[in-house]
Amino acid sequence: MKTHKIAVLSGDGIGPEVVFETVKILKVIEKVFDYNFAFEDALIGAIAIDETGNPLPDNTLQLCKDADAVLFGSIGDPKYDNDPNAKVRPEQGLLKLRKELGLFANIRPIKAYNSLLSRSPLKKSRIEGTDMVIFRELINGIYFGEKFTAEDFSYAYDTCSYSRADIEQIAHLAFQEATKRRKKVTLVDKANVLDTSRLWRKVTTEISKEYPDVELDFLFVDNAAMQLILNPKQFDVILTENMFGDIISDEGSVIGGSIGLLPSASIGLENALFEPIHGSYPQAKGKGIANPMASILSAAMMLRYLGLEEGAKAIEDAVENAINNLIVTSDLDETSDYSTSVVANYVIKIL
Amino acid sequence: MKTHKIAVLSGDGIGPEVVFETVKILKVIEKVFDYNFAFEDALIGAIAIDETGNPLPDNTLQLCKDADAVLFGSIGDPKYDNDPNAKVRPEQGLLKLRKELGLFANIRPIKAYNSLLSRSPLKKSRIEGTDMVIFRELINGIYFGEKFTAEDFSYAYDTCSYSRADIEQIAHLAFQEATKRRKKVTLVDKANVLDTSRLWRKVTTEISKEYPDVELDFLFVDNAAMQLILNPKQFDVILTENMFGDIISDEGSVIGGSIGLLPSASIGLENALFEPIHGSYPQAKGKGIANPMASILSAAMMLRYLGLEEGAKAIEDAVENAINNLIVTSDLDETSDYSTSVVANYVIKIL
Ligand SMILES: CC(C)[C@H](C(=O)O)[C@@H](O)C(=O)O
Ligand SMILES: CC(C)[C@H](C(=O)O)[C@@H](O)C(=O)O
Numbered sequence: 237m238k239t240h241k242i243a244v245l246s247g248d249g250i251g252p253e254v255v256f257e258t259v260k261i262l263k264v265i266e267k268v269f270d271y272n273f274a275f276e277d278a279l280i281g282a283i284a285i286d287e288t289g290n291p292l293p294d295n296t297l298q299l300c301k302d303a304d305a306v307l308f309g310s311i312g313d314p315k316y317d318n319d320p321n322a323k324v325r326p327e328q329g330l331l332k333l334r335k336e337l338g339l340f341a342n343i344r345p346i347k348a349y350n351s352l353l354s355r356s357p358l359k360k361s362r363i364e365g366t367d368m369v370i371f372r373e374l375i376n377g378i379y380f381g382e383k384f385t386a387e388d389f390s391y392a393y394d395t396c397s398y399s400r401a402d403i404e405q406i407a408h409l410a411f412q413e414a415t416k417r418r419k420k421v422t423l424v425d426k427a428n429v430l431d432t433s434r435l436w437r438k439v440t441t442e443i444s445k446e447y448p449d450v451e452l453d454f455l456f457v458d459n460a461a462m463q464l465i466l467n468p469k470q471f472d473v474i475l476t477e478n479m480f481g482d483i484i485s486d487e488g489s490v491i492g493g494s495i496g497l498l499p500s501a502s503i504g505l506e507n508a509l510f511e512p513i514h515g516s517y518p519q520a521k522g523k524g525i526a527n528p529m530a531s532i533l534s535a536a537m538m539l540r541y542l543g544l545e546e547g548a549k550a551i552e553d554a555v556e557n558a559i560n561n562l563i564v565t566s567d568l569d570e571t572s573d574y575s576t577s578v579v580a581n582y583v584i585k586i587l
Numbered sequence: 588m589k590t591h592k593i594a595v596l597s598g599d600g601i602g603p604e605v606v607f608e609t610v611k612i613l614k615v616i617e618k619v620f621d622y623n624f625a626f627e628d629a630l631i632g633a634i635a636i637d638e639t640g641n642p643l644p645d646n647t648l649q650l651c652k653d654a655d656a657v658l659f660g661s662i663g664d665p666k667y668d669n670d671p672n673a674k675v676r677p678e679q680g681l682l683k684l685r686k687e688l689g690l691f692a693n694i695r696p697i698k699a700y701n702s703l704l705s706r707s708p709l710k711k712s713r714i715e716g717t718d719m720v721i722f723r724e725l726i727n728g729i730y731f732g733e734k735f736t737a738e739d740f741s742y743a744y745d746t747c748s749y750s751r752a753d754i755e756q757i758a759h760l761a762f763q764e765a766t767k768r769r770k771k772v773t774l775v776d777k778a779n780v781l782d783t784s785r786l787w788r789k790v791t792t793e794i795s796k797e798y799p800d801v802e803l804d805f806l807f808v809d810n811a812a813m814q815l816i817l818n819p820k821q822f823d824v825i826l827t828e829n830m831f832g833d834i835i836s837d838e839g840s841v842i843g844g845s846i847g848l849l850p851s852a853s854i855g856l857e858n859a860l861f862e863p864i865h866g867s868y869p870q871a872k873g874k875g876i877a878n879p880m881a882s883i884l885s886a887a888m889m890l891r892y893l894g895l896e897e898g899a900k901a902i903e904d905a906v907e908n909a910i911n912n913l914i915v916t917s918d919l920d921e922t923s924d925y926s927t928s929v930v931a932n933y934v935i936k937i938l
Contacts, residue, residue, distance in 0.1 A: 317778055317788075317805065327779045357713045357816055378729075378747065383782040390751050392786040396729065397744035426830070427668055428678045431734040435743040437669060454669065459866075461838035462846065465708055465816060479777070483834060487812035495813065515810075 239272040240542050243303035245296065245333075247281040248326060249516025250526035251309020257528040257580035258307065258535045264584050265539070265547045276303070280333065281311030281326035281516075291329030297336055300507065305538050306337075308511035309531065314518055335375050338504035341406045342372040343413075343537075344485045344513055345499070346468075348492050351560045355493030355568055358465065363491050368471040369417070370488065371410040372481025374502055376402045377432070379478050398432045398477065403439040409503070410475040411447040420451045420472040424460040424480050436477060457484070464488055485513060494567045496527025497559075499534035501541060508541050510534040524575040527565040529555055532583060554586040590623040591893050594654035596647065596684075598632040599677060600867025601877035602660020608879040608931035609658065609886045615935050616890070616898045627654070631684065632662030632677040632867075642680030648687055652858065656889045657688075659862035660882065665869055686726050689855035692757045693723040694764075694888075695836045695864055696850070697819075699843050702911045706844030706919055709816065714842050719822040720768070721839065722761040723832025725853055727753045728783070730829050749783045749828065754790040760854070761826040762798040771802045771823040775811040775831050787828060808835070815839055836864060845918045847878025848910075850885035852892060859892050861885040875926040878916040880906055883934060905937040 242262075246255035259275060266273050278296040285291050291311075300306045311326045333339075348356065348366040356363055381395030414421045423440050425433035437454060444452040455463060457480045463470065464484065468491050476484060489495035495514045502509040512530030520526050532555055539548035558564065563582040566572050574582075593613075597606035610626060617624050629647040636642050642662075651657045662677045684690075699707065699717040707714055732746030765772045774791050776784035788805060795803040806814060808831045814821065815835065819842050827835060840846035846865045853860040863881030871877050883906055890899035909915065914933040917923050925933075 312779065325779065331780070357710055358708050359710060362708045379780055381744065385782045385786060389786060389789055391749060392782040393732065393746055393748035394781045394783050395744055395746050397742065399742040400740060426833075428663065428676065429682070429730055430745045431736045431743040432745050435736060435740060438740055441669070458833045458837035461812065461834045462841055465838065465841045480834075482777075482809045483812045483831075486809035487816065487838065490813055490816045 237270060237272050239274050240305065241274045241276070241303045243300045243306045244275050244277045245280045245300070245306060246277070246309035247311040247516065248283055248313050249310050249518045249521050251311065251516060253522075253524070253526050253576050254512065254528045254531035255307060255309040257577055258531045261532055261551065261580060261584055261587070262535055264587050265550065268550070268587060269544070269547045271544055271547060280329045282313035282316065284329060285324055285326060289324070291324055291326050292332045297333065300333060300337060300509070305542060306507070306509040307535060307538060308509050310512065310514065310516040312516040312518070331379060333509070334502060335380060337507040337509065338375065339502035339507065339509055340373060340375050340402070341409050341503045342374040342481065343501045343503065344370040344372065346370065346485070346488045346491055349497070349556070349559050351562065352493040352568060357490055362466070363468055366468040366491055368468065368474060368488070369413060370474045370476070370481060370485045371406055371413070372476055372485060373402065373406050373478050377478035396430070396432050396479070398435055400435070400439050403436055404443060407440050407443045407475060410473050411443060411450050414450045414473040415447060418472040419449055420453070422471055422474050423452065423454050424457050424474055424476040424484060425454065426457050427454065428456060432477065440475065460484060461487060489513060494527060495530070496565065496567045497529050497533070499530050499537050501534070501537040503541070508538070510538040524577070525566055526576045527567050528576050528580045529559075529564070532580065550587055551583070554583045557586050558582050588621060588623050590625050591656065592625045592627070592654045594651045594657045595626050595628045596631045596651070596657060597628070597660035598662040598867070599634055599664050600661050600869045600872050602662065602867060604873075604875070604877050604927050605863065605879045605882035606658060606660040608928055609882045612883055612902065612931060612935055612938070613886055615938050616901065619901070619938060620895065620898045622895055622898060631680045633664035633667065635680060636675055636677060640675070642675055642677050643683045648684065651684060651688060651860075656893060657858070657860040658886060658889060659860050661863065661865065661867040663867040663869070682730060684860070685853060686731060688858040688860065689726065690853035690858065690860055691724060691726050691753070692760050692854045693725040693832065694852045694854060695721040695723065695839075697721065697836070697839045697842055700848070700907070700910050702913065703844040703919060708841055713817070714819055717819040717842055719819065719825060719839070720764060721825045721827070721832060721836045722757055722764070723827055723836060724753065724757050724829050728829030747781070747783050747830070749786055751786070751790050754787055755794060758791050758794045758826060761824050762794060762801050765801045765824040766798060769823040770800055771804070773822055773825050774803065774805050775808050775825055775827040775835060776805065777808050778805070779807060783828065791826065811835060812838060840864060845878060846881070847916065847918045848880045848884070850881050850888050852885070852888040854892070859889070861889040875928070876917055877927045878918050879927050879931045880910075880915070883931065901938055902934070905934045908937050909933050
């Protein structure tokens with residue numbers, strides 16, 4: 237059996253706690269299914285700035301390039317957020333890593349677990365059966381366009397730019413996914429205002445011709461932000477640009493009752509990175525209350541990407557079992573005092 | 588009693604239907620409180636393109652400049668949305684009007700009406716008591732920055748730009764409003780990625796010093812999109828840039844159970860415009876099912892702006908009465924078959 241090299245970047249905040257549990261689980265999976273993983277840790281984010289001055293040290297980047305997959309925790313530290321003079325920021329590490337690895341598609345599945353319906357701020361009748369996946373473009377748009385702040389802070393600008401090729405690449409992935417699902421792609425944009433959005437509509441419409449059995453529809457982002465709450469079941473595959481995807485997918489996380497459940501995969505032509513969508517959540521750091529499920533489910537997405545379907549399925553089933561038995565952290569059940577590692581150990585026991 | 592000149596721009600979609608009812612109500616208010624209104628109609632949007640080739644004809648703009656206030660319906664027509672080659676678009680009319688009149692602050696109150704709590708997709712316990720107001724910057728940002736599409740559609744870009752003065756102006760309004768309310772301003776931005784957002788944080792922080800009894804906090808827009816659903820009661824005044832405000836305020840409309848209830852005021856130094864936030868809703872056009880409440884409540888905001896507080900209050904009370912008695916359109920009560928004008932006539936009866 238091939239050895240899969242996995243770069244482990246646990247980062248800041250609750251990242252190290254959830255990634256620690258996930259690696260424990262992967263080591264169990266390794267034995268059960270006779271896989272071979274070679275884990276290697278590296279620094280990124282605020283902790284990398286503290287230790288090296290650089291949010292993405294060269295050896296971290298090189299390790300990720302050489303790895304078969306990257307398992308990522310989270311980054312960010314409030315001490316950088318309100319300092320307009322900060323020259324380096326933790327987020328730059330993640331953004332540069334995404335760009336350097338060419339991770340153009342961020343894939344975020346959102347589903348409502350039956351046993352957690354009562355946890356959602358939304359009424360059960362609205363969300364029961366929700367099962368969508370968001371394809372967010374990840375290495376272009378306003379995140380990566382030219383930026384500028386005048387020295388005297390009299391003005392600033394950011395640029396959102398997209399090429400036809402940027403759009404084609406992720407649109408194909410979204411349509412391919414839709415053919416395996418309910419055959420519907422919804423493009424979320426602001427084509428009544430933005431030039432880039434009109435380019436998205438044009439290119440996506442052209443590409444849709446190659447997938448005649450997939451229906452394509454369009455939603456303005458403001459309307460999408462409403463529809464996601466009013467009627468989430470209408471969505472199958474959502475395709476959107478970087479910033480809209482950031483907003484919409486975090487918003488969509490409320491459907492399932494906790495952002496602590498949602499995994500993501502960031503896919504490029506040669507590399508892939510797997511991370512929970514929850515971010516660093518500094519308030520919870522070190523308290524043992526962080527929900528490890530999003531990270532564990534990200535690892536399942538990683539196994540599937542590596543062709544290790546059995547292991548992926550085993551993890552997903554074990555997580556579902558834990559959720560059904562309410563062996564969950566307090567974000568999902570206020571009466572629970574199960575810690576991060578108790579929950580992870582339960583998953584291990586099932587495996 | 589002074590005569591107030593009101594420019595009436597009913598626009599496209601359901602705009603004409605809801606504005607028609609609103610003007611009827613204003614004429615009743617005029618008699619009851621002995622006000623003097625001079626209404627004058629003008630074209631804007633798709634209908635203006637159809638009739639004049641221009642989404643904002645010169646005489647419409649002039650009328651609005653000369654008026655004491657503008658009562659606006661909605662604009663937009665699907666036939667322009669998917670045509671990347673269209674040279675004129677209805678939205679350009681509204682955007683140009685906002686810019687020319689200097690309407691820098693779009694003010695969108697969001698509250699949960701007790702009798703409609705059951706209508707909301709959100710659970711009652713989450714939304715009961717929600718009462719916030721969003722201050723959205725309206726004439727800068729990515730809506731108005733330089734835009735470009737290559738002739739061969741190989742790429743496109745949009746620019747988001749803000750000056751210190753743009754931010755100061757609306758930040759002052761937001762802080763002033765907060766002093767009259769629960770004394771909290773939340774700035775929604777993406778300061779971990781965007782230069783313009785970091786400028787917003789810096790300028791807003793400086794201005795907050797002038798309002799020592801108002802608390803200022805910060806939320807990344809992705810997190811805000813979550814918090815708005817998880818815990819809307821935490822918000823008092825939300826301050827944000829143009830695009831984020833567009834998304835967040837439409838999202839927030841779900842709290843009250845229908846976007847058909849939400850009014851807005853767009854304020855400049857010399858002009859003001861009042862419009863429902865719901866947009867043209869072409870599917871409902873001409874069916875008599877459009878909810879007139881958002882437009883009627885926008886008229887109440889207009890009266891308050893004109894210093895006609897009694898009339899404003901009377902309208903708001905009458906609308907609340909109608910809602911409490913479920914004299915509402917079908918968007919608020921599926922069993923209702925009250926039409927747009929039946930609802931409006933009930934409001935008139937109460938007045
Ligand atoms: C940390 C931040 C830069 C990042 C983003 O906005 O992409 C995060 O919110 C995410 O969604 O992965
Ligand atoms: C019609 C459109 C241009 C407009 C906007 O995005 O500003 C609308 O959505 C609104 O919020 O008033």
